[in-house]
Amino acid sequence: MESELDYWGAKALLDWQVELGATEAMLDAPIDRYGLQDQKPKPARASDAPPPPVRPKKIDPIAEATKAARAADALPSLRAAMEAFEHCDLKRGARNLVFADGQAGARVMIIGEAPGRDEDLEGKPFVGRAGQLLDKMLTAIDLSRDKNVYITNVLPWRPPQNRDPLPAEIAMLVPFVERHVALAQPDVLVLMGNISCQAVLGKRGITRLRGTWAEAWGKPVLPMFHPAYLLRQAPAKRQAWADLLELRARLNSLN
């Protein structure tokens, strides 16, 4: 009799649960979830916590360039370090790295601005119209890239549409220029135009700076008008001629 009541009692309970929507048995034994409430979840151990998100490390392109340039102990390894430098976006738009031309170790090192279209195609500095004028200027004082001049640029990659280099681009490439000078060991530097004055002397104002010797990186430095400017402003050739004579006189005095 008692077991019959148990049976009907249990069935009524089951029917009630089915009515509530519990149509499937999940476990063999019931769980008293009210009783479970007292068991607070254990605090997660540090080792169970998900690792903090990894933030990408912020790269300082000037520090990277300085490290890469300092590690170069000769001109070929400097060139390789520049080829491998990935922090300047100009590299992605350029066809070639324009490293240098002329005689490494020459007494005169010319620093121009940046490759243009012709230089980008050939991978050599000053081969377009401005370069042809530069060659004529050098010949006039018995200098030439075939004999006694070494030529490079502040930027080894052509800026898009020949736009002016950005200050950040100049700053990240200066460590390579400085190392280039240290490895090429010229007696004097000639800076062509404002961008190279900015890179080497830290200031612009070519009209004021040109023709006056300054010093940078332990070398005498002569700023001059850029040949591309002389192509547009023929009257400025007169001052450029005076500056070339000044360069010749300095070289003669160093003999």
Ligand code: URA
């Ligand atoms: N102008 C520059 O400053 N450099 C070059 O190589 C060509 C044009």
